[in-house]
Amino acid sequence: MTKAARKVAMIGMGAAALALALWRRDIPFSVLDRRYADDRSRWLTLPNGMRLHYRDIGPVDAPVLVCVHGYSASSLDWLPWAERLKSTYRLLLIDLPGHGLTAAPDSYEPSLLGMVACVAALMEALSLARVVLIGNSMGGQVAATYALANPDRIAGLVLVASIGAAEPVSTTTASPPFVVRLLGSAIARFALRHIDLTPLVRHGLRNAFGDREAVTDALVQQYTDLARAPGHREILTGLQIGQRDTAMLARLPLFDRPTLVMSGDADRLVPVAQARAIAAALPRARLIVYPGIGHVPMQQIAERSAADLRDWLAAGPDSPFRPSRPR
Template structure:
């Protein structure tokens, strides 16, 4: 009995010490805005909050949507290469980047689609091609399905949304569980670094600047609580029946070394789509547009020129 009490006490002390070492306060919003806004940054008030976006270039419009735990900066490579011949629009989704948490805690499908439409109208864009990675790909698919009149093309980059045939644990599963509230305050940087190494196929491309950006923007005021709220929201997966509602030309860009969403599942999704093209990206992980932007843009541009009428 005495030994059991000592073990329990030891565990409590260990948890307390780890908590003390990893406890992190939010970083000042102004400091992060000064560091992470760009020359093309803009702000749009919608749903009671200011949404951070960038708008660069001319020509046919493209909307780039990032995934969970990320920000519009994940598209830096694409923006640099495409913002000449195209009008490239990126945004920080509510709860991520510099946009901060949604004031009402609303992370519903409807909120996101309203946001995209508000942004399109604010920028006076009639139609655009919508590109999404991971959770952003799921949202892009919803948008193409619900608003075919404004979505001229769809690009799914290692997107979520198709039922998984095999389970794979990731850091976001931790945030959904009992430890989720603790993660809102205890945010070890090594966990961010480990996750990036996991989703990149080439470890040498995980730079300190990349780690710092992901970590610091997670510490934007309210973003950690928002991450948990967003992860607890339920979003419907596609089925062979419902996916036929997406009628626009669709391009699958898939990093073949994705530990979370395997190529085999993506191929099943692709086979159910009525008007789709599939391009595998070898030696790239879950974020191929960030890891190998030159190779992914090289697949995107010819497809867009052929599939999307000006």
């Protein structure tokens, strides 16, 4: 064997050893259900074979809040709000396809409309009407898309660091978020479907929180475990995130339901300018900007943000659970 051939062989062996060290198998749903489901967990089987997971918290006859999480997150993100609001409201915390404990069939093609369809399926299955629909980040885009298409089922809309109605994330920051850059590479997308995601998850959470101390090992483990559910990594790497929806932007001025827009001015993932643009486009919007807070105020400042939500839900002429204004 020539020297060049030996060098190539050594590089190949090193790459194989690195891939083997980083390789991570899926975690079966049976294991994840035991680890992350609780007595509020419910499952809904859809006609396409999807096993849709959601958490049902609070009195069954109370006004309903439907919460939709962001990219790579889960229904667990909303528990800080749910614990503070459950005495007054019924909270339905959904896991989107490729996230949490929802199991998508092999035939599922990741898309915004596919996620919106899951929200619609939950609304239909539970015969829900006049709900307040709440979404964070990507979940804000899902929530807004559903609300714009089904305004008669919406009492109000809450958008927390939402994407979709302003310039793409990748063009509104000096440097696009690392995950956005990775998902732009076919090689990176392939690798992300198989390797240990812990370093990437930790990096992403620190960006989201803007606070290293808040990103605990337990939180990183939770996100990493749920990303390893069967089929999740394929869906996560197949989603196109952070893109402007021009149809949504054009329809926002026609949406006549009360809307609460929340954002942190230290958000590194979705600049506060997006929240300002969304609020300016909506005829009945209230904007709350939290100084020094990042992408997930419902976790970072749960007490304060839940109190702001409670006040908006209960008080004033634009309370979403007051009778609808005549058109």
